[in-house]
Amino acid sequence: MTENKSLVSTDSLVSQAHRLSVAPMMDWTDRHCRYFHRQMSRRALLYTEMVTALAIIHGPKSRLLDYSAAEHPVALQLGGSVPAELAQAVRIARPWGYDEINLNVGCPSDRVQSGCFGAVLMERPALVADCVRAMISEADVPVTVKCRIGVDDQDPETVLPDFLDHMVKAGVRHVIIHARKAWLQGLSPKENREVPPLDYDLVLRMKKAFPDLAISVNGGITSLAQAEGFLAAGLDGAMIGRAAYHDPGSVLIGADRLWGDPFAPDAFAVVDAMRPYIADHLAGAGRLHQITRHMLGLFTGRPGARGWRRTLSEGASRTGAGLDLIDRALDEVQAAAAA
Template identity: 55%
Template sequence: MLAHRFSVAPMMDWTDRHCRVFHRLMTRHARLYTEMLTTGAIIHGDRTRLLGFNATEHPVVLQLGGSSPRDLATCAKIGEDFGYDEINLNVGCPSDRVKDGRFGACLMAEPALVAACVDAMKRAVGIPVTVKCRIGIDDQDPEVALDVLARSVVAAGADALIVHARKAWLNGLSPKENRDVPPLDYDRVYRLKASLPNVPIIINGGIASLAEAKQHLSHVDGVMLGRAAYQEPWRLLAADPELFGEAAPHATMKDVFESMMPYIESQLAHGTRLHSITRHFVGAFHGVPGARAFRRHLAENGVKADAGVNVLRDAIALVEDRVMASIAA
């Protein structure tokens, strides 16, 4: 269960390969995820572009969106062949586009179908298959809905369950509102863990710091950090010391950026725009003199078509030297 002790949540349009390389330089042990990729995109799209990743990202999980057991099995096998460490089925995304496609959170109303999907993927691959869900949707009773879904997918062979401790309201709330408006119910996830002692249960939703993560670990097997990891990535510097008892890969954010320079230069040489990478760095410095100037320099110069690593180096030079790990908890 240690493998799922700490992870960074998948986020649409955010958890790309550049973000994952950046995060990996701050923590060796966090489980990293792709953004959700639909089965249709993988089957019919440019797989190298969609699924390619840097070897430094391991352990890395491919999150799939879909509801066809056959298509999900096909995509799970493709993901395994690409080298992913785990396949995760999204049963929690509340966006209209997801609902219209019959995947994401709306599948919580069809636990038997979700179980069939898990069974098909388990038969197709030799790596773990996990499920990420909500505690319920719309007028469902979370006490019933979460138990039914969890027991169905576990019986089908799911290796772990990641639970966003909020309902998803598919009727009446926007995807953005669904991230904040439905109240958090951590105790419901704790009760699920108590009822399934041998199944890894990971909690997600509204967790803002590693100190909060450690509190949850008294009740569940793992914690998934979401927006805090993107808005304040410096927090990840303390993940390995605080949660795994090991030193962080780098002591400061400046050390992280120095280690990332070769990757950035390689990506630029292959046509990647600097802003595609540096957009993940906006919150890298916190409470440090010069952080605002750092952000402003990247915003003004990183978007230029010819921007190179010198833009990032100049931005970093505006920030005072200070060890960040001491405040990262």
């Protein structure tokens, strides 16, 4: 069963949402994670995990594409390199009402490379341009691209502006740039997020070179203060990945100030907001750990954070685990705070 938008989104709305976004992360940013993140920020743009075009064409569409209307604004990230397949996937996904469709040109994993998509496509900008043209032809929302500054021995100073020029000519109006190279041989996906040096200055220069192209920066951003700095420097958005997952409270609670919105619930209010959602999930034969695994970092840096994590980690996967376990985990936080 599809879940359509509760509000009509516009290009302007999505563009504004890009001021802060949470990166698409495999095995992490599923629908439960996104719903949880949405309780902390009403404004930030949230992304699905990458879904391949072929999975959408041939796989269980509802399982891959369903989400809660409360997640808006939310973007679907696709992986693929065959224009016709990507166009078909966009066409299939249209009834689900995502606010944006994004093409992955940044993931360096071996699995992605073997399918000739992800970061390896930085070597084939003309093909990427064909892909996004095909996607745009079937989309009723913005089509964006998430890329690297280059791969392997490419010179980013040459490769990135050429890539962006191809994107602009193909009709792309917003690009998210992970400010690191990807090394397709010799580094693991984890190492590719940490080892290649960040080059934020190059991303800033690309904004000056392409003033009409909206550009967001990704890679190594761990705080709202950093995100604000990039916005002040002239970029259109900042995308935060692992920090938004491991310490969501510090990144997302209060983030709506970037839009002049004072919404900033405390962590306990976030837990309360999750209760009806968790109860519905459990009533539908879901397991508690499917949701609470995304909530482990909520109290990071606060007294009782370890007890919160331990209680949920040890108990949420057990048969029959329910909301009472969350109460016990909260007791750990409250007891530590009172000590």
